Amino acid sequence: MASITLQNIVKEYDDGFPAVNDVSIDIEDGEFVILVGPSGCGKSTLLRMIVGLEDITSGDLLIGGERVNEKPPRERNLAMVFQNYALYPHLTVFENIAFPMRLAKGKFTEGEVKEKVQRAAGMLELTEHLQRKPANLSGGQRQRVAMGRAIVREANAFLFDEPLSNLDAKLRGQMRAEISQLQRGLNTTSVYVTHDQTEAMTLGDRVAVLKKGLLQQIASPRELYEQPANLFVAGFIGSPSMNFLPGTVEEGSTGSTVLRTPLGEIELPEQIAAAGRDKEIVLAGIRPEFFDEASQVDESRRGRGSVFSAELSHVEWLGNEQYGYIRYQNDPRVAEALENLAADMDADELRTQLVVAVDAMSRVRGGDTAELWVDTRRIHLFDPATGENLTRDAEAGAELTRLAAEDRKRDRDRQSTQEKTEGP
């Protein structure tokens, strides 16, 4: 077990294209860090540099405090789970899991090998499949064999390269939970690459968001969600993603500060309005769940938000909640910024519609004009030119990440006391 430190890591290909550009991340011992981003953001390259399959152009990579830039993969003592599992097809499941121990000649006796494989197989529910060949296993089982191979190593860290992307949605959810529990149980430093933000949010102690080789933000999932550093992180994290409504901060008719948007005026709390006052135009980031039907909001909460009415083009009922869509006329001054954002996020088109989450019981239909309430305290204002979050509260964000670290510590302590009481 060890910490992993990335210092100003750069990967430049022969043609001068920087796939990873000046990324610095400190991964604590036992921490679960997710690298997330759209395809081509350099997350896999970064992982492959950590494991040693890709050369580092410049910067330092430290594992357990020791610089390992020039070391071959086998000397780094890391275990990796590949996207396509990379099981050895000519070996049985048993031999696949035992493979790393067989390579370390003389280090393990036959009895030890057997015992370790049995224990890993037990943990992963593979015991009855040990004598089968990988070709005869299901996708989920292959995935578990790949994990088994990683576990028996007693490696310094686990590295996962989109391990769940080949599984169907149901199995993915199940394996996600298994990986999470396994990592907590073994308390091994882990780096996990994914483009799926659900995986990122549920698994990670901290999540590093990358775009075009640049680290955008690294923080706990909660901080990313509540206090995104910029437009890209805000848009990438969360599903359905955040709405970006163009608007100008002005003095409203009643004397309060309002955001004038294509949907009408939204009253803003003073603190938020101040951040956007001297900008010509801002993008207001409002998550779908910040909205509610005005009739559903009780008096005490109503005052903390602002009410407006809009015509819903259509609604989607999902059982647990309901999404309403509102079309609006986009401001040409932000069209370019939004278009770039869509391209960065791998999204196909620029959406000029607002998504609002309303109660599943609500009877609003497409074509209705609904009275909507929006929680204005949680709105973020972004500068369309730079993408910077003008209203980010760094302190509140850091606090969220600190809390996440505390949670992890508590999990670990609980795990170790559990082990103690269970006895050897």
Add this chain to the structure above:
Amino acid sequence: MSPKSKSRLGWTLVALLVLGYSLFPVAAIFATSFKTPGDLGNQNFLPTSWTWQNYEMIFVGDAQGLFLSALRNSIGITLIATFIAVVLATLCAYAIARLEFPGKRIILGVALAVSIFPVISVVTPLFNLWRTIGLYDTWPGLIIPYLSLTLPISIWTLSAFFRQIPWDLEQAAQVDGATQWQAFRKAIVPLAAPGVFTTAILAFFIAWNDFVYGISLTSTEAARPVPAALAFFTGASQFEEPTGAISAAAIVVTIPVVVLVLLFQRRIVSGLTQGAVKG
């Protein structure tokens, strides 16, 4: 008749036609090898009375010296040439499939050019060269030219085969603690085995069947292989063609080829890479 059984019948007919066409000469030689000398000219397909006489002649009779030494030469030279070709081609094809280096396409191009170069145009200069440097009528004198026949095709088939093996396997082995060589030996070679076998068999056939080099670069029993030796068989008298003995020898040298294919056909066709990655 349903269209399915109709098409099946069609395929069976085609298969029978092709089999008949390709196996008829073999059957004719087989029948001839059991004929008595008197039977040879009687224009019947089957011998009137079956005899082992021709086989006796090449194994224990007059032609024994010529045939047995030729058989020994053929087996030895072909096996050595095949072995060297497969080992070299495996390493070369692995490099071509895995590494980026300048001149990769040139190597493949030259290999192809060598394999289509007419043998007969090389033989005469080679004959002179071998005589000068003392390789004429020796085993190495045949093994080296055989490599020029077997290496190109081995490199081509093996590099195609290596390209199919997922690279991730090798990288996984390296992460698991293997050196580059261990990763190659423990993760790639077992997977490449069917391809290596196929290549070995192809190379073996090419070397085994060679006639031009065999007859041009040898002069005695020291190195003459079977296809060349057949030309030196003599009949009982000057006016008699040794057709029976030649047929018997031809059947004998066909046997290893048939045995090889029967032994390894399952390995040749087995898709061992199945299940390496997501299925």
